[in-house]
Amino acid sequence: MTALVHTRVRLYDQVRTAHLERARALEPATIVYRRRRYDFDQEQARGLDLVQAGAAKSVALAMSGRWTELEVNEPLDLASLPRTAAVLAATRVGRLLGRRAPAVVTYAIGNLDVFDVRAPRLRSRLRRRAELALARYVWRRVDRVAFGTPGARDVYARRFPAAKDATLIPALPSACDCAASPRDGSRVLFVGSLSERKGLPQLLAAWPAVRTARPDATLVIVGMGPLEDDVRRAAAADPSIRLLVDPPRADIHRELRAARTLVLPSQPRPLWREQIGLPIVEALAHGCRIVTSSETGLAAWLTENGHTVLAPHAAPAEWGTALAHSLTSQQDAVADAQRILSTLPHEDGRLAADRWLFQPKGATA
Incomplete structure (x- = not known):
């Protein structure tokens, strides 16, 4: 079984270069992912603890590991739902075996309620019902959520019960530290x-x-x-x-x-x-x-x-x-x-959200 370097884990469905760049600015964590996006830069991956794992391997890792903090894809991300729900269920089993369940957080930017879209066929409608059940399960297991846009906050407010601990931190960047260069106005x-x-x-x-x-x-x-x-x-x-x-x-x-x-x-x-x-x-x-x-x-x-x-x-x-x-x-x-x-904030919004998500319970942002 793959040994994870960190007890803080980010469970992502897919990773891209932006995730890798951001991971260097965030607190150290192991990224457990299912697949790579087309823009995955291998050079940017150097030095990061990355583990590629499908649903079965992710569950095994959750069962055998001692995770203290777990970031999951948001519940409206349909592609990640089955794997996320399975891993969260595995951490519950681990708790029955005497391990402490990790704190579960998510960063939500989904501004389309996919469950409002009527599926064209009976099989698709049945699958959508199953996905909604999984989304509700994942949402119940989330301890803290940071919304990146007002639209995402509003969509989740209409679909799910109020979150236990939630905040809105706009997903705005801070200025890049690139060296200045000529700009072409045309x-x-x-x-x-x-x-x-x-x-x-x-x-x-x-x-x-x-x-x-x-x-x-x-x-x-x-x-x-x-x-x-x-x-x-x-x-x-x-x-x-x-x-x-x-x-x-x-x-x-x-x-x-x-x-x-x-x-x-x-x-x-x-x-x-x-x-x-x-x-x-x-x-x-x-x-x-x-x-x-x-x-x-x-x-x-x-x-x-x-x-x-x-x-x-x-x-x-x-x-x-x-x-x-x-x-x-x-x-x-x-x-x-x-x-x-x-007009931009001094701190990148995604980094500020991560800091808030993983702050000690009871601390102020």
Whole structure:
């Protein structure tokens, strides 16, 4: 049996590079995960205690280990529910064997109640009922929850009983410690999965309007996904578009430092809604202006702080106008980047949430 280095455990369904980067800033913990995301950076994993484990192995680890603290995926994360519920049940069995049950915490950013979506077939409806039962079980076992957005807090308030111990800490970043570099006031950046749900078709359809209004505008698209060929064709036909497929993290940070605007036109799907949008968080940390859809849980904050939020079904012309208006001169882009950074908290919201989640019982945040 794999021996875990730490008694604090983070049970994740999947891990990505952002999790690995964040783990270095958080208190040391073992990450027990089921699978890796496409953007998993092996170099970032060095020195971290990472254990890949499916449901059976995770249960065995929980039964044999002496975990004192356990972070689990939120109850509205359907993919993780069976494994999470099984591990929590295993810790209860361990308690019967004389071991202390770990304190259980979760960080919740889900802003779509998936149980409100009617499944099309009887088998799917039966599975959804089973998932709801598992979600309720997991929720009952959670001792402390930190919500990353008001939308997530409201969704959980409608679906589940009031949490024993809960708080709202907006999932806003602090300024990145990247070295300063020239900023291009005419550059738009897209980072993320090259897919329909991330709004890539809307962006490509809107780009000719941006170029008409701002002939000097350039678009850098960073990522990988099913629409990669579409982007390659667009870039071949328009020299103002550049594609970077799965570049190193250092290159992504360089693009974020150079861009004026980050665009993420997230589109709703029956069982998916943009919770926050990691590209939005990373772009804010670099002082970028944001143009996005109202799907993100940060929509209200972005609107209040001078960014542009459109309805997801907005026409390409609307997206084009919004993007063109967001562009400016290099000098103004630098000044506005400083203003954007000044609106951010001194401590990254996710790190602040983690500190609150694992504070000693009875302590103040």
